[in-house]
Amino acid sequence: MSARPLEPLVDDAPTWDAVLWWRLELRSLDDAPYTQRAVAVLGPKAAWEKEYGRASAGGCLQTLLYVLSIAAPTVGAGSMLLWALRAEGGQMPLELAGVASLVSVAITVVTESIHRNRPRATAMAAVRRLYLAHIVPGLITLGIAVSGSLSDPDSGAPLWWLAPVLADIALYAGLWVRRATVKTGPRNPIENVEQTVSELAPEVRDHVLAGRNAAVDRLLEQGKIDAETASRAKLSALGMMSLTVAREERSSYYPEEHEGIDPR
Numbered sequence: 001m002s003a004r005p006l007e008p009l010v011d012d013a014p015t016w017d018a019v020l021w022w023r024l025e026l027r028s029l030d031d032a033p034y035t036q037r038a039v040a041v042l043g044p045k046a047a048w049e050k051e052y053g054r055a056s057a058g059g060c061l062q063t064l065l066y067v068l069s070i071a072a073p074t075v076g077a078g079s080m081l082l083w084a085l086r087a088e089g090g091q092m093p094l095e096l097a098g099v100a101s102l103v104s105v106a107i108t109v110v111t112e113s114i115h116r117n118r119p120r121a122t123a124m125a126a127v128r129r130l131y132l133a134h135i136v137p138g139l140i141t142l143g144i145a146v147s148g149s150l151s152d153p154d155s156g157a158p159l160w161w162l163a164p165v166l167a168d169i170a171l172y173a174g175l176w177v178r179r180a181t182v183k184t185g186p187r188n189p190i191e192n193v194e195q196t197v198s199e200l201a202p203e204v205r206d207h208v209l210a211g212r213n214a215a216v217d218r219l220l221e222q223g224k225i226d227a228e229t230a231s232r233a234k235l236s237a238l239g240m241m242s243l244t245v246a247r248e249e250r251s252s253y254y255p256e257e258h259e260g261i262d263p264r
Contacts, residue, residue: 003030006215016224018246021233022047025242028212031204034118035196035239041189043242044249062111069107070133073168076100077137080144092148097141098161101168104134108171118199119185120192127179131172138169193239200238209238 004027013020022043029036040048076097083092145162186195197205213234220230229245236244243250 003027003211006211007218010215010218010222010224013224016219018242018249019044019046021246022242022249023051024215025212025239026051028208028215029239032196032200032208032238034199035193038120038189038193038196039239039242042193042251044251047249065107065111069104069111070130072100072104072107073097073134073137073141073165076165077140080141084144084148092145094141094145094159094161097145098164101138101141102164104168105164105171108134108168112175119195121186121188124179128176131176134168134172135176138165138172141165142169190243194237197238205238212238212241 006024006028009020009024009027022039026036026040026043026047029039036052040052043052076093076099079093079096083090142162142165145159145165149159186192200208216225216230216233219225220227225233233241233245
């Protein structure tokens with residue numbers, strides 16, 4: 001998708017306010033979608049609902065994989081639990097649970113490789129829920145499989161189907177330990193913006209910055225901002241303009257513990 005022009009936004013506004021600063025910055029980042037997304041998280045709803053939120057194939061696929069990675073081990077554990085509660089005998093659905101865990105492991109390997117290339121800070125509470133959504137179903141499957149095989153050897157599917165279940169548990173336990181002990185990559189939403197900017201090709205970064213600054217000059221020429229504000233806006237780093245000149249309209253998501261980090 002081609003970048004939207006900034007001139008109509010500047011020209012059509014009779015006066016300039018904080019929300020319009022956020023809208024201008026978000027629109028100026030059309031050619032830098034990862035940075036645009038990181039800035040949108042920090043901006044007010046009145047800005048991002050007009051300038052951001054366009055669905056992309058990559059974003060839809062990422063969401064689908066995320067849901068599938070959680071649903072797969074849950075379905076496997078659910079089938080094992082249902083078999084145990086019915087107590088009707090027959091072969092336990094360990095094969096289904098194993099295949100589900102195998103799918104989960106494959107998705108995790110792919111998403112983690114993407115995360116290593118594009119690291120982002122994520123709220124620890126959300127990460128814990130994700131990890132537990134894999135570890136707990138895996139432990140349920142493991143417990144039922146072992147107890148079922150011990151009580152009735154004829155009911156058990158080949159226990160090697162436990163291998164992907166154990167792999168899923170070990171993978172997420174390892175990720176949990178690594179996250180708790182290794183401090184690398186962005187640590188908060190502001191550093192997410194900085195990280196996405198560092199990933200941009202120099203020519204893209206220069207192009208986006210030039211377009212943004214040209215829009216600021218246009219605002220100054222039309223008398224909608226003063227020279228000091230224009231100077232502050234143009235001197236701000238890419239992705240940090242709104243936090244520099246319109247902090248009062250930042251998102252409610254903006255955590256209080258990040259107040260001490262000054263935008264550069």
